[in-house]
Amino acid sequence: MLDALASLRDKLVLLLFATCAPPPPRCERVYRRGDLLEVPRTLFTHFGIYLGDGRVAHLIPDVLPAVTSDARRLRRKVTNARLLLGVLAKRASVRVDSVEDFAYGAGVRLNAHAMEGAGGRGRPDAEEAARRAERLVGSVPYSLLWNNCEHFVTWCRYGAARSLQTEQFCQWLKSLIRDPRNAFVAGVLGLLSVACLGVSSGTAVPAIVIPFTLWMAS
Template sequence: MARGDQIYVMREFMGLPGLYEHHGIDCGDGTVIHYRKTEVARISRTSMAEFAMGQPVYVKRYTTSYLPDVVIQRAESRIGESAYNLTTNNCEHFTTWCKTGVNESAQLRNFGLDAVRISLPGTDKLINEAIDSSSPAKSMELYRQALDNIASAESTLRPQYQHAQKEENTWHRVALAALKQGREELARAALYRKVQWKKTAADFKSQIDYLETLKAQLNRDSLPLRQTISSG
């Protein structure tokens, strides 16, 4: 480890040990800047011992990154911030931004918990609570609620997707009929409407596909919890 390194230790995830990476920036003087989670998660400078909590410390390597002094300056500029959000501004988002300038969390992509592309009211809060809970049974219940929110969003999107498809087909038929009648202006207007509805349908389809993928990943990632509960 060296000054300006992005470091991490393994922490509990959904009540199970050693499944979640907690990231920080090594200041090179025995201190670490990281999102310190007390009652309110806040970016703080703490001792290495407090950061590690008795766990091995690992270094996240990059082929290209800022110079150590720049990394430290970026980290120090955000000390005191309390805008933690699991899917958009967690400890890894913060440290990756300090190190590379990119605000991202690789582990959330692996867990299938990166920011959802459509609004799912309450789901982000449920996932945060599931991760923070020390009870596997409670975590599983919160995960089920998150899945219910996804199902609700999907049930709202599907009729809108079907309506957009119907409108696309309708304007396609109008354009063909207009061309047969030699009404080019009407045909162009109809084709414009068709293209707009096609884009709308594609957007709805993309969101539905993402929800399906997220749902499958959440089910897969909750498997250790189900196994823990069933064997308990």
């Protein structure tokens, strides 16, 4: 009986210490200055260059630099409305934000980029990448396909502005155009538009030109 009580006492003591003990230290990833970071979005991946002290330089569409030079307003976190209008207006900012603001609620990953060593440059200089990113901070032109956040980071890291996401999209578009079935589908849709809306330059020209162009490109 006494042994059973002693065993129960020991278990209660262990349970008490396990409950009151402080939680283990939180393991946070340590990034180095010049690292290339990425954040997965729904349809694309967003990129940035880590500058140290929890700061990330990244290119993000932003319409505000086109309408104001107020530094205080420009430093505010970019909202979805500002971002969308920036895409339409083809304006962007290279800005420095905290890792949390850069992530925008998503997980941040260290990117060992597929362009490592592009152009025969070998291993990139991380410090030079960070310096390039800092020099480019400010308002810049934006293009969804030709000057986006991936072009910015690859220029900083490798000295060659490229976007693998753009290249993959263009490859998909090329395969779509070269498929002869799409010319047939376009022809059928053209005939249906003529049948429903009547014969006019607004219906007949697209009904002929679009299928013909797709057929010649296939």
